[in-house]
Amino acid sequence: xxxxxxxxxxxxxxxxxxxxxxxxxxxxxxxxxxxxxxxxxxxxxxxxxxxxxxxxxxxxxxxxxxxxxxxxxxxxxxxxxxxxxxxxxxxxxxxxxxxxxxxxxxxxxxxxxxxxxxxxxxxxxxxxxxxxxxxxxxxxxxxxxxxxxxxxxxxxxxxxxxxxxxxxxxxxxxxxxxxxxxxxxxxxxxxxxxxxxxxxxxxxxxxxxxxxxxxxxxxxxxxxxxxxxxxxxxxxxxxxxxxxxxxxxxxxxxxxxxxxxxxxxxxxxxxxxxxxxxxxxxxxxxxxxxxxxxxxxxxxxxxxxxxxxxxxxxxxxxxxxxxxxxxxxxxxxxxxxxxxxxxxxxx
Amino acid sequence: xxxxxxxxxxxxxxxxxxxxxxxxxxxxxxxxxxxxxxxxxxxxxxxxxxxxxxxxxxxxxxxxxxxxxxxxxxxxxxxxxxxxxxxxxxxxxxxxxxxxxxxxxxxxxxxxxxxxxxxxxxxxxxxxxxxxxxxxxxxxxxxxxxxxxxxxxxxxxx
Numbered sequence: 001x002x003x004x005x006x007x008x009x010x011x012x013x014x015x016x017x018x019x020x021x022x023x024x025x026x027x028x029x030x031x032x033x034x035x036x037x038x039x040x041x042x043x044x045x046x047x048x049x050x051x052x053x054x055x056x057x058x059x060x061x062x063x064x065x066x067x068x069x070x071x072x073x074x075x076x077x078x079x080x081x082x083x084x085x086x087x088x089x090x091x092x093x094x095x096x097x098x099x100x101x102x103x104x105x106x107x108x109x110x111x112x113x114x115x116x117x118x119x120x121x122x123x124x125x126x127x128x129x130x131x132x133x134x135x136x137x138x139x140x141x142x143x144x145x146x147x148x149x150x151x152x153x154x155x156x157x158x159x160x161x162x163x164x165x166x167x168x169x170x171x172x173x174x175x176x177x178x179x180x181x182x183x184x185x186x187x188x189x190x191x192x193x194x195x196x197x198x199x200x201x202x203x204x205x206x207x208x209x210x211x212x213x214x215x216x217x218x219x220x221x222x223x224x225x226x227x228x229x230x231x232x233x234x235x236x237x238x239x240x241x242x243x244x245x246x247x248x249x250x251x252x253x254x255x256x257x258x259x260x261x262x263x264x265x266x267x268x269x270x271x272x273x274x275x276x277x278x279x280x281x282x283x284x285x286x287x288x289x290x291x292x293x294x295x296x297x298x299x300x301x302x303x304x305x306x307x308x309x310x311x312x313x314x315x316x317x318x319x320x321x322x323x324x325x326x327x328x329x330x331x332x333x334x335x336x337x338x339x340x341x342x343x344x345x346x347x
Numbered sequence: 348x349x350x351x352x353x354x355x356x357x358x359x360x361x362x363x364x365x366x367x368x369x370x371x372x373x374x375x376x377x378x379x380x381x382x383x384x385x386x387x388x389x390x391x392x393x394x395x396x397x398x399x400x401x402x403x404x405x406x407x408x409x410x411x412x413x414x415x416x417x418x419x420x421x422x423x424x425x426x427x428x429x430x431x432x433x434x435x436x437x438x439x440x441x442x443x444x445x446x447x448x449x450x451x452x453x454x455x456x457x458x459x460x461x462x463x464x465x466x467x468x469x470x471x472x473x474x475x476x477x478x479x480x481x482x483x484x485x486x487x488x489x490x491x492x493x494x495x496x497x498x499x500x501x502x503x504x505x
Contacts, residue, residue, distance in 0.1 A: 031428065033459075040412040040426035116424065138455070150457040151428040154464050156442070157452030159431060161424040163438065164445045168454045198447055224442070225449025227472065 013305045015127020019296045020244045022175040022215060022309060025086070026133040026232075027122035028141050029160045029169035033149040037161040038097075038114050046097040046114050052148060053113045057102045060143045066102040066111065071095075077326045080318030082110075086124060091115055109136060111144075116161050117169075119144065126309075130172055130236045134228060157224060167224025172232050175204070176243065179214040179293040180250030183262075189246060190216070197239055198222050204285070204312075212282060213289030213312060251297050259299075266294035270303075274347050278334040284315050284341060291345075303345055311344045351376035352406075352417050353437055355444075360385065409433045470499050 015021075031037060032052065035045055050070070057066050071079065071093060082088045088101050092115040099114035112120040121144070123136035151159040157167035165171070181187050194201045198221045203211040218239065220231045254262045269290035272283070279287075292308045294300040313319060315337050321328045324336045341347075351358045351374055358374035375383065408415045414426030416437050425431065431438065443450055453472050456465065473496050480489035 033428070036412045036427040037425060039422055039424045040414060142458070145457050145459070149459045152457050152460065153428070153431060153452075154460075154467060155451050156431055157454065158457075159428045163425070163442050166442065166446065167449070167452045170454075221445075222447045222449065224446040224452060227454040229454075 013309075015125070016129065017240070017244055018127040018305075020176055020178070020247050021128040021240065022177055022312075023124050023126050024128055024130045024133050025122060025124045025173045025175075026130065026137045027120055027171050028137050028158075029117045029165040029171075030119040030121070030141065030144075030158055031151040031160060032118045033151045035118065038095075038116060038118060039161060041097065041114075043097050046099065049118050050098045050100050050113050053102075053111070053119065053144075054100065056144050056147045057111065059147055060140065064109065064140065064143075065105050066109070067105065068100060068102050070098070070100045072098075077318055077321055081322055084316040084318050085313060087122075088112055089115055089120075109140065111140065117165070128174065128236065128240060130174070130232050134170075134172070134232055138228070164221070165223055168226070168228050168231065170223055170228045170231055171219050172235050173217055173219035174235060174240065176216050176218060176240075176247075177214060177289065177292060177296075178216060178243075178247050179289050180247045180254060182214045183254055183265075184250045186246070186250060190218075190243060193239060193243065194218060197234055199235065199239060210282070213285035213292075215285075215289065215312070251293070255297060255299075262293075262297070263299055265290045266299055269294075270300075270347065273338075273341055273345065276338045279315075279337045279341065280334055281315065281317070281337075284337055285312065288312055288315075288341075303347075307345055311341055314344055315341055349374050350420075351379055352420070353379045354440060407433065466499055466502065470496055473499070 032049055035041065035049055038046065041049070054068055057068055060066060071088075074082075074093075079088070079093045082101070082103070083090055083093060085107060087103055087107060087110040089112065092099055092101065092112050095114065097114060099112075101113065102111040104110065108125060109121075109123045112122075121137045121140050123133040123140075125133050125136075153159055158165075158169040160166055160169055178187065178190065181190065191201060193199075200219050200221045202217045202219075204213065204215045204217065218235065220234060223231070226234075269287035272287050273279075273291075276283075288308050288311055291300070291303060292305060295303055295305045295308065314323065317330070317333050320333050320337050320340055323340050328336060349358045349361065350356065354376060356376035356378070359377050360373075360375045360380045362373040375385075406415050406417065409426055409430045410433065411429040412426035414430050414433075416434060419425060419430070419434070425434075425438075439450070451471065453468070453475055456468050460468075473492050477489055477492040477496065480486070480492060
């Protein structure tokens with residue numbers, strides 16, 4: 001069985017542009033030819049699609065090891081761990097009909113079956129690695145397509161349940177850490193850049209979520225009329241270079257003009273984590289964000305940035321339960337989170 | 348604001364009827380009301396009668412999955428691949444709006460496509476590359492792409 005607390009994904013220190021870009025993700029939406037989309041499918045249709053995908057996933061094996069997990073066989077805590085790691089969506093977990101996920105052992109790749117579309121292939125890697133994650137999902141896509149026919153239209157491309165995913169069905173996204181721009185109150189620049197490039201900007205946990213820890217998720221909105229390479233390039237070559245530059249300059253500006261205030265934020269965050277007895281997710285994420293900023297700007301050097309990256313995920317509610325007690329009452333999570341975060345950061 | 352059952356515009360005609368004890372509503376924008384043959388200059392009562400007349404013919408539904416446009420508007424999801432053919436007229440505006448006015452796929456395609464469709468998509472991709480090469484004054488590259496397109500067109504004619 002997969003170890004849901006595998007931490008390779010969060011080694012941004014060694015990854016390209018890891019000081020600003022936490023992770024890169026690519027996902028492809030596909031549907032099987034000859035079947036209704038999931039929202040109009042019967043239980044039998046869903047079971048048939050699931051079985052076809054199970055067989056196809058086994059055939060994929062060469063070089064890629066995928067664990068096939070029917071969602072109904074997944075206990076609630078493990079399901080939430082995968083949601084918190086963005087390997088499956090809450091929608092997939094909450095759907096009622098037969099559905100499954102195939103997850104790579106290294107927790108980088110996953111294939112959701114019967115989410116909004118029959119197939120959602122995705123891959124996440126640390127830092128700016130959009131080309132690598134695209135190669136990963138494209139490879140899986142082609143391998144699945146050897147035994148499965150996809151619904152496709154010559155003008156509309158890959159047909160998806162929602163018209164917002166038509167064409168390539170490809171969504172690229174990056175998690176960026178922008179505490180510098182937040183402090184200098186210049187996040188409007190990012191929003192304007194996103195608007196001008198038809199990119200969506202969201203919080204840490206996706207649509208409708210807050211930017212906990214000053215972490216933002218940016219992704220392409222348009223999927224039709226551009227090649228996958230163009231969509232990837234829009235984020236990797238057009239959006240990110242100026243954003244990384246702005247964020248680094250904002251950090252430098254703060255050091256030059258108000259280092260004491262910056263240090264105050266960083267050391268208050270460390271102090272809070274060292275001494276707090278109750279930590280909400282929001283406060284803990286904010287502290288981690290400031291500590292990460294301190295490491296990235298060399299104001300502190302005795303905490304490993306990869307441990308901070310891992311902590312962003314490991315202090316989420318299901319992870320707190322996983323590390324302590326699966327029956328832990330919700331009300332005890334803030335208390336246990338304090339102990340866990342100190343342990344994770346060796347504080 | 349209530350929107351038209353057939354598009355996203357505000358509805359200006361509203362009809363509520365009870366059929367077999369079930370309330371049935373029709374909302375139409377000005378354009379679709381006219382398209383449905385409703386004389387917008389007539390009184391409200393005759394408009395309702397006309398809508399009733401129109402609605403006697405069943406609302407268009409997908410032959411494969413039974414999806415209707417009101418269903419789609421509620422779920423914001425289509426029911427099956429055939430829905431895109433069935434509702435092509437209604438979806439055209441929606442697709443252009445959410446896809447930045449784009450309506451033609453370029454990029455990768457599945458391996459099950461017939462030779463002629465594959466060729467058509469390849470030509471479409473190459474035309475875009477040709478356009479970009481000309482815009483950046485990469486004329487040598489443009490000439491190579493032009494020859495590739497010509498060869499593909501010749502294969503088409505064979």
